[in-house]
Amino acid sequence: MTSKIKKIGVLTSGGDAPGMNAAIRSVVRTCAYHKIECVGIYRGYQGMIEGDFKEMGPRSVNNIINKGGTILKSARSSEFRTDEGQQKAYDNLVAGGIDALVVIGGDGSFSGAQFFSNSFNFPVMGIPGTIDNDIFGTSHTLGFDTALNTVIDCIDKIRDTASSHNRLFLVEVMGRDAGHIALNAGIGAGAEEILIPEEDLGLKRLLESLEKSKASGKSSSIVVIAEGDKIGKTVFELKDYIEENLPEYDTRVSVLGHMQRGGSPSCYDRVLASRLGVKAVESLLEGKSNFMVGMINDKVALTPLIQAIKGHTQIDRELLRVSDIMST
Numbered sequence: 001m002t003s004k005i006k007k008i009g010v011l012t013s014g015g016d017a018p019g020m021n022a023a024i025r026s027v028v029r030t031c032a033y034h035k036i037e038c039v040g041i042y043r044g045y046q047g048m049i050e051g052d053f054k055e056m057g058p059r060s061v062n063n064i065i066n067k068g069g070t071i072l073k074s075a076r077s078s079e080f081r082t083d084e085g086q087q088k089a090y091d092n093l094v095a096g097g098i099d100a101l102v103v104i105g106g107d108g109s110f111s112g113a114q115f116f117s118n119s120f121n122f123p124v125m126g127i128p129g130t131i132d133n134d135i136f137g138t139s140h141t142l143g144f145d146t147a148l149n150t151v152i153d154c155i156d157k158i159r160d161t162a163s164s165h166n167r168l169f170l171v172e173v174m175g176r177d178a179g180h181i182a183l184n185a186g187i188g189a190g191a192e193e194i195l196i197p198e199e200d201l202g203l204k205r206l207l208e209s210l211e212k213s214k215a216s217g218k219s220s221s222i223v224v225i226a227e228g229d230k231i232g233k234t235v236f237e238l239k240d241y242i243e244e245n246l247p248e249y250d251t252r253v254s255v256l257g258h259m260q261r262g263g264s265p266s267c268y269d270r271v272l273a274s275r276l277g278v279k280a281v282e283s284l285l286e287g288k289s290n291f292m293v294g295m296i297n298d299k300v301a302l303t304p305l306i307q308a309i310k311g312h313t314q315i316d317r318e319l320l321r322v323s324d325i326m327s328t
Contacts, residue, residue: 005123005284007037009053009098012070013044013109016261017129017143019269020070020104025061026277027102027127032058034285039098043073044105045080045112048089053096065270068146068262074105080112090120099123100284102277104142106130107309110292114305117290125280126292126305127273131261134178136311137303138294142276145268147174147260148185154256155189159222168210168221168242168249172235174260175226181260183319186224192327193221197228198315206231207245209327214248221249275300 010027012020024040031038040060042052064071079085093101100123103113110126117124128135131147151173162169171191175181179196186194192213195201206223213221225235239251265273272295279293279300291302303311 005036005099007039007097008100008102008281008284009039009041009048009093009096010056010072010102011041011044011047011104012072012074012129013103013105013112014074015106015130016069016074017131017141018068018146018261018263018265019142019273020129021061021064021067022265022270022273023104023127023129023142023277024070024072025065026274027281028056028061029058030278030281034281036285037097039096040072043075044077044109045085045089046075046077047073048092049077049079049085051092051096053092053098065274066264068264070104086116086119089116090122093122100289101125102127102280102284104129106132106141107135110305110309114290114309117305123284123289124305125284125289126308127276127280128292128294128308131181132175132178133180134175134313135292135294135308136313137292137301137308138296139298140268140272140295142269142273143261143265144180145272146263146266147181148188149266150260150263151181151185151256152188154254154259155185155191155222155224158254159189162222162252166250168223168251170223170225170235170239170242170251170253172225172227172253172255174256176228178313179226179229179315180313182224182226182229183315183323187319187323187326189222189224190326191222191224191323193223194323195223195225195229195231196315197226197230199320201231203231203241207242210242210246210249213327214246
């Protein structure tokens with residue numbers, strides 16, 4: 001593999017996701033395998049602007065594959081959105097002898113990478129890291145599988161108390177613009193209803209579904225709600241609406257929040273991160289740039305960054321049908 005690239009920088013940006021550390025490890029060790037240097041950039045693009053770099057070798061990433069979060073930290077950077085900020089970042093990369101970047105993050109992080117690459121003709125490669133699984137060009141993003149397992153575990157525990165007290169629980173999960181977590185976790189946890197941004201269930205149908213569940217003999221129910229669903233302004237207003245119209249239900253709300261981002265990554269996310277990290281580095285060494293590495297039909301594939309940024313993931317219609325059947 002011939003390449004002019006001798007040193008690659010790696011950073012994590014945006015919201016953290018389980019598997020980011022495994023991806024960092026993969027990038028560092030793939031660089032070592034190909035006998036090129038690797039530099040960790042702390043606090044994302046802000047670290048690029050401040051020159052917060054650290055040389056990384058195979059032993060510097062020992063025992064991180066099992067850890068959540070990101071050892072390189074993450075931060076928002078308004079300064080990176082300015083021409084002056086990007087110039088500082090570029091100057092620091094050149095001064096540090098860094099020839100290419102691997103950016104681990106979501107569509108916002110990729111937008112910054114795309115703009116930076118175009119402005120300075122600097123090679124970049126993206127690895128999708130977000131629990132929402134809302135990046136076009138990959139079936140799975142880093143952290144999605146782990147987040148599902150976390151949500152399932154929480155809902156299983158909630159169902160225990162729901163059954164004990166004959167309660168209806170509204171469980172809000174992450175998913176501001178996409179309902180992948182809610183739909184998959186809802187089916188996996190046996191939820192009676194699933195509310196996602198892509199489908200407008202409507203208040204009337206929700207009430208009808210809950211009435212049907214009650215009439216069929218169900219003494220407790222779980223409704224999984226993506227945070228971006230618009231059926232109610234907030235999950236707490238939805239609770240009030242249900243109690244006003246179905247007073248027979250003792251309704252409770254559980255917002256899972258940031259616990260979904262934490263925890264040790266699943267085996268799937270560790271393997272995914274390892275595969276994507278290898279592909280990212282080797283693609284840069286092959287002279288490729290401005291791509292995201294992802295999984296398509298269980299194969300590692302490249303998608304142009306601009307498509308990953310502007311494309312929209314689609315909800316699985318078959319899963320919606322399965323959900324309807326399972327809630328019978």
